[in-house]
Every structure is written in structure tokens, then in C-alpha cells.
Amino acid sequence: MSVDDRDMPAPSVEDLTGAGQIDADPFAAARLQAITTQEAIQQMTGADMRQHALKTFITLGLADSLDDDEFRTSDELAEICQADPQMMARFLYAMHAHGVLTTDERGNYGLTPLGQTLRPGGAMSAALGVITSPLWQQAGDNLAATICTGRPHSLNGEETPYPLLAADPGLAGMFDTFMSSRTTGLAxxxxxxxxxxxxxxxxxxxxxxxxxxxxxxxxxxxxxxxxxxxxxxxxxxxxxxxxxxxxxxxxxxxxxxxxxxxxxxxxxxxxxxxxxxxxxxxxxxxxxxxxxxxxxxxxxxxxxxxxxxxxxxxxxxxxxxxxxxxxxxxxxxxxxxxxxxxxxxxxxxxxxxxxxxxxxxxxxxxxx
The missing domain is CATH 3.40.50.150 (Vaccinia Virus protein VP39)
Incomplete structure (x- = not known):
């Protein structure tokens, strides 16, 4: 692939399928398949970065920096969190896209109902605490070994994670809150x-x-x-x-x-x-x-x-x-x-x- 090819924007599905272009270009169907495959892989792998972003939102204390009806500028939030203003602006832009933040008429940021659940002790904060805990992360990282051996590779011989949770009161408390939040709608x-x-x-x-x-x-x-x-x-x-x-x-x-x-x-x-x-x-x-x-x-x-x-x-x-x-x-x-x-x-x-x-x-x- 040439430098020019890499710099060219990928054609949309509509561009490839419109006006009989696939019939006219024998390579168009293959290009369309490559584009849709790439999009599917990107969607699957993108979940990892979204998880990191949510954990970062909690780690920076952004949910606590905003009251339910309060709006602040990006620079104000950067100062509160002692963060780089340009990096903070980019991060807030992303969290707005993910529905964690909303903006007022001046472009200042406030919490959505989803963002409010990310406060310490909130449902999603506990969920992320469990999902990003070493126990849960190691279980995912060792999935290949689990498949090969036929047993969960990260449980140190236990049948379930519950004995490991019982030995970690902090994680056990977050797990209770996580399960409770999952059960609320069902209840x-x-x-x-x-x-x-x-x-x-x-x-x-x-x-x-x-x-x-x-x-x-x-x-x-x-x-x-x-x-x-x-x-x-x-x-x-x-x-x-x-x-x-x-x-x-x-x-x-x-x-x-x-x-x-x-x-x-x-x-x-x-x-x-x-x-x-x-x-x-x-x-x-x-x-x-x-x-x-x-x-x-x-x-x-x-x-x-x-x-x-x-x-x-x-x-x-x-x-x-x-x-x-x-x-x-x-x-x-x-x-x-x-x-x-x-x-x-x-x-x-x-x-x-x-x-x-x-x-x-x-x-x-x-x-x-």
C-alpha cells in the first residue's frame, strides 16, 4: 500500500453500493467486506478503551467535581483534578460522546444520570471496581488457559470466586453493590x-x-x-x-x-x-x-x-x-x-x- 493509499479516506458503504459501483469494480465487493470486517473488529476491541475511560473518570474524581445540576468548563475541571488542560478537554469530549457528560448552551460540562451513577458508592462505580479488579482481569487474561485446561485458571483451585471475595472485604462490598444494581430493574x-x-x-x-x-x-x-x-x-x-x-x-x-x-x-x-x-x-x-x-x-x-x-x-x-x-x-x-x-x-x-x-x-x- 502506498503512502497515498493510506492517506485516502475509506469509502463509505453507501459509496460502494450506490449506482452499481460494485458491479463496475470487480474489487469493490472485497473492499466492502474488508471495511465491514474492520469496523466489526474495531467495535469489539473498542470496549476495552471505553472501560478504561470509565475507570479513569472515577479515578480523576470527575463525578464528585460536579453536583447534579452543576456545569463547569473544561479548564475548571482540569484545575480541580490537577490535570493537563488539553488532555482533559479531549477526555471530556470523549465522555460527552459516551453519554457520561452533557453540556449547557455555553459548552460547559455537567453530569448525565449515567454520570451520576459513577460517584463513589454508586452502582456503576462498584461495577467497574469489580470488573477492573485483579481477580476479574486475570480471569479474562487467562481465558485461553482456562479453555485448554477445562477449569478457571485464576481461582487457585477454587470452584467459584466467592471464597476469594470473602477474603477481600472491599471487593466483596463492591460485588454486593454491583449485584444489587443488576437486580434492581429485575426486582x-x-x-x-x-x-x-x-x-x-x-x-x-x-x-x-x-x-x-x-x-x-x-x-x-x-x-x-x-x-x-x-x-x-x-x-x-x-x-x-x-x-x-x-x-x-x-x-x-x-x-x-x-x-x-x-x-x-x-x-x-x-x-x-x-x-x-x-x-x-x-x-x-x-x-x-x-x-x-x-x-x-x-x-x-x-x-x-x-x-x-x-x-x-x-x-x-x-x-x-x-x-x-x-x-x-x-x-x-x-x-x-x-x-x-x-x-x-x-x-x-x-x-x-x-x-x-x-x-x-x-x-x-x-x-x-
């Missing part, structure tokens, strides 16, 4: 459903109680059960007490894959099955089935997961599957038929599937 959707036929709702592996708290708050006639690992259960008990739900929730510190669940006429298993392999999940589902049978013939199991799409299509489940591969021994996303088969092996009948926001699906099952 609002599920709590809007009809719970008139239920009395007790059990959330297996319910984290900090975000989902169960939303359901109990929306439906005062319900009582709740939440089963979690001991380190999480202690934090959950404190959080639910702050919401005035202590008398309505039984918190059990235990292993949902081994310990029996008390009888409950609604059991929720949300974003749990994708963490483990089929044998472990069959133990959990078998325990759930026993609890449902003791509760009565109309008891239901609600499974919430992000199913894989049909081959060749992309969804959030594709990226999650790679994440599960890198961080959970046996963890994987599954297709809807695979979930149905898993439930059937546990003698549970899938009676309904409800699409939810964020590529999630609610799978409702009953004992056979």
Missing part, C-alpha cells in the same frame, strides 16, 4: 407480578436481599426466606433490618446446593444456575422440589436466567457465558431447551416462559 419487574396465591417466598442465593425486599415491600401479605453463604447472610440481615423487614424474613446461612430449603409456595432462583454445572444444579433443584411439594400442589419455582440465543446471534448471554467460563468451574449459560431439560431431570415441569428486560427470562416450573 421492579418481578415485584409487579401477581402474588395473591402465595404466602411464603424463598429466594435461594438472594444476595443482599434486593429482589426479596422489593417483593415483600410491594406485597405486605408475604413472608420471606433468604438463604445465602454465611459471609453474605450477615450483611443481608443488616440491610433488610434497615428496610424494616426483619420480622418478615428468615435469613438462613447455608449452601443452597447442599442444604434443604424450608417449605415455601414460591421459590426464586435468580442468576444462580448459570454459576454451576448440571450435577450441582440438579441437587439444588431437587432440594427446591422437596420444599415445593411440602408447601402444596400449587407451589411454583421461578428461575431467572439469560438464555443463550440461537447459533450465530449475539445477546448479553454470549458475553456472560465467557464470563462464567473464566470464573466458575462448570458455570455456563444455557439455551431455553437446555434449561427445560435440566428442570425435567429434576422432575419439574416448565409451564411458562416470560421474557424480561436485559435479555433475562423468567421460567416458571411446578412439580410434576
Amino acid at each position: 421492579a419487574t418481578l415485584s409487579a407480578r401477581n402474588f395473591a396465591g402465595f404466602r411464603t417466598v424463598a429466594d435461594l442465593g438472594g444476595g443482599d436481599g434486593t429482589l426479596l425486599a422489593a417483593i415483600l415491600t410491594a406485597h405486605p401479605h408475604l413472608d420471606g426466606i433468604l438463604i445465602e453463604r454465611a459471609d453474605v447472610a450477615a450483611r443481608t440481615e443488616h440491610r433488610l433490618a434497615e428496610q424494616g423487614l426483619t420480622g418478615r424474613v428468615q435469613i438462613i446461612a447455608g449452601d443452597i446446593f447442599d442444604d434443604l430449603c424450608p417449605p415455601a409456595d414460591l421459590i426464586i432462583v435468580s442468576s444462580i444456575l448459570h454459576n454451576r454445572d448440571d450435577p450441582a444444579n440438579l441437587k439444588l433443584l431437587g432440594n427446591a422440589r422437596q420444599a415445593l411439594e411440602k408447601a402444596g400442589p400449587h407451589a411454583e419455582l421461578w428461575v431467572v436466567e439469560v438464555p443463550l440465543p440461537v447459533p450465530g446471534l449475539h445477546s448479553h448471554g454470549i458475553d456472560l457465558d465467557l464470563r462464567m467460563m473464566s470464573l466458575f468451574a462448570g458455570g455456563r449459560e444455557r439455551t431455553l431447551p437446555q434449561y427445560q431439560n435440566l428442570l425435567a431431570q429434576a422432575r419439574l415441569d416448565l409451564i411458562n416462559v416470560v421474557p424480561l428486560p436485559g435479555d433475562h427470562h423468567l421460567m416458571i416450573a411446578m412439580t410434576d
Whole structure:
């Protein structure tokens, strides 16, 4: 390629496809394919730089430098952050394009609702803290070794990252906030459903109680059960007490894959099955089935997961599957038929599937 060729702007797809140019130029189709391929690769690799930019936004303290309705010039923000003015101007220009910042009529910068979530303790700040932590980054960097060995290469022999999280209280706290933020929208959707036929709702592996708290708050006639690992259960008990739900929730510190669940006429298993392999999940589902049978013939199991799409299509489940591969021994996303088969092996009948926001699906099952 000559210097002149490198300096020429790439033609647009419209330029190549308009007025029969592909037919006239035998090389046009190949050039079009090269352009679209390059754009696809750039989109995939660009996610790495966007992640770094968001972390930098937090590191520089830009979210804290702006009140909700406050606007500042680029130079003012550079001075506050003790940054180079020209570099800061370029960085703010990029964060405006990414929707983190907005501008007023004079071109001064302020926070968007997305930018506000990047404050310390906010949902996205915690998410980035987890995703950019050494544990998560090493898991991604070692994906090739994981694929070759068949086990997550970064867990030091552990089956899941949870023991490593328990040993790092700071990271564990960010992980709780991260999971809570992911659950908030789902909690609002599920709590809007009809719970008139239920009395007790059990959330297996319910984290900090975000989902169960939303359901109990929306439906005062319900009582709740939440089963979690001991380190999480202690934090959950404190959080639910702050919401005035202590008398309505039984918190059990235990292993949902081994310990029996008390009888409950609604059991929720949300974003749990994708963490483990089929044998472990069959133990959990078998325990759930026993609890449902003791509760009565109309008891239901609600499974919430992000199913894989049909081959060749992309969804959030594709990226999650790679994440599960890198961080959970046996963890994987599954297709809807695979979930149905898993439930059937546990003698549970899938009676309904409800699409939810964020590529999630609610799978409702009953004992056979």
C-alpha cells in the first residue's frame, strides 16, 4: 500500500453500493467486506478503551467535581483534578460522546444520570471496581488457559470466586453493590407480578436481599426466606433490618446446593444456575422440589436466567457465558431447551416462559 493509499479516506458503504459501483469494480465487493470486517473488529476491541475511560473518570474524581445540576468548563475541571488542560478537554469530549457528560448552551460540562451513577458508592462505580479488579482481569487474561485446561485458571483451585471475595472485604462490598444494581430493574419487574396465591417466598442465593425486599415491600401479605453463604447472610440481615423487614424474613446461612430449603409456595432462583454445572444444579433443584411439594400442589419455582440465543446471534448471554467460563468451574449459560431439560431431570415441569428486560427470562416450573 502506498503512502497515498493510506492517506485516502475509506469509502463509505453507501459509496460502494450506490449506482452499481460494485458491479463496475470487480474489487469493490472485497473492499466492502474488508471495511465491514474492520469496523466489526474495531467495535469489539473498542470496549476495552471505553472501560478504561470509565475507570479513569472515577479515578480523576470527575463525578464528585460536579453536583447534579452543576456545569463547569473544561479548564475548571482540569484545575480541580490537577490535570493537563488539553488532555482533559479531549477526555471530556470523549465522555460527552459516551453519554457520561452533557453540556449547557455555553459548552460547559455537567453530569448525565449515567454520570451520576459513577460517584463513589454508586452502582456503576462498584461495577467497574469489580470488573477492573485483579481477580476479574486475570480471569479474562487467562481465558485461553482456562479453555485448554477445562477449569478457571485464576481461582487457585477454587470452584467459584466467592471464597476469594470473602477474603477481600472491599471487593466483596463492591460485588454486593454491583449485584444489587443488576437486580434492581429485575426486582421492579418481578415485584409487579401477581402474588395473591402465595404466602411464603424463598429466594435461594438472594444476595443482599434486593429482589426479596422489593417483593415483600410491594406485597405486605408475604413472608420471606433468604438463604445465602454465611459471609453474605450477615450483611443481608443488616440491610433488610434497615428496610424494616426483619420480622418478615428468615435469613438462613447455608449452601443452597447442599442444604434443604424450608417449605415455601414460591421459590426464586435468580442468576444462580448459570454459576454451576448440571450435577450441582440438579441437587439444588431437587432440594427446591422437596420444599415445593411440602408447601402444596400449587407451589411454583421461578428461575431467572439469560438464555443463550440461537447459533450465530449475539445477546448479553454470549458475553456472560465467557464470563462464567473464566470464573466458575462448570458455570455456563444455557439455551431455553437446555434449561427445560435440566428442570425435567429434576422432575419439574416448565409451564411458562416470560421474557424480561436485559435479555433475562423468567421460567416458571411446578412439580410434576
